[in-house]
Structures are given as structure tokens and as C-alpha cells.
Amino acid sequence: MDRGKSESEDVELSSSGEEKEKVVSGDMNIEMNLDAIKDIRKQYKKIKRYMRSSIYTVAMLDGREQIVSRLLKDQEDNPT
Numbered sequence: 001m002d003r004g005k006s007e008s009e010d011v012e013l014s015s016s017g018e019e020k021e022k023v024v025s026g027d028m029n030i031e032m033n034l035d036a037i038k039d040i041r042k043q044y045k046k047i048k049r050y051m052r053s054s055i056y057t058v059a060m061l062d063g064r065e066q067i068v069s070r071l072l073k074d075q076e077d078n079p080t
Contacts, residue, residue: 050068058067
């Protein structure tokens with residue numbers, strides 16, 4: 001998708017110092033908090049690294065794994 005032609009984006013700092021990006025595409029006007037997205041991405045990478053580890057495999061075999069299981073259960077209960 002070529003964002004340069006179809007969408008315009010502005011990056012601005014709010015009074016609290018949070019970086020926000022404003023994306024305008026057709027009829028949509030979306031504001032995203034880039035600092036929050038960075039935090040979510042960091043947590044996602046940490047969980048994916050955990051899932052590739054041998055500790056996760058052993059915990060799954062023992063039945064003690066709770067981190068990923070809880071996230072998957074929450075996703076099943078509240079689909080978006």
C-alpha cells in the first residue's frame with residue numbers, strides 16, 4: 001500500500017510530551033498514540049521470544065504455563 005499518495009500523516013507532540021500521529025485517509029481521521037504503540041510492541045516481542053524458548057515448552061508439557069494461555073483465553077472470551 002502506497003501511503004505517500006493516498007494518505008497524509010502529521011506527527012505532533014502533545015502538551016504531556018506524548019508523540020501522536022494523525023492519519024487522514026478518505027473519510028477516516030485517526031489519532032494514534034505512538035508511545036503506547038511502542039510499549040505494546042515491546043510486550044509483544046517479549047511474549048514471542050518467551051514462546052520460542054525451551055522454558056515455555058517445558059511449562060506447556062508440565063501444565064504450568066499461564067502467561068500465553070491466559071492471553072489466548074481472554075482473546076476467545078472477548079473477540080474484537
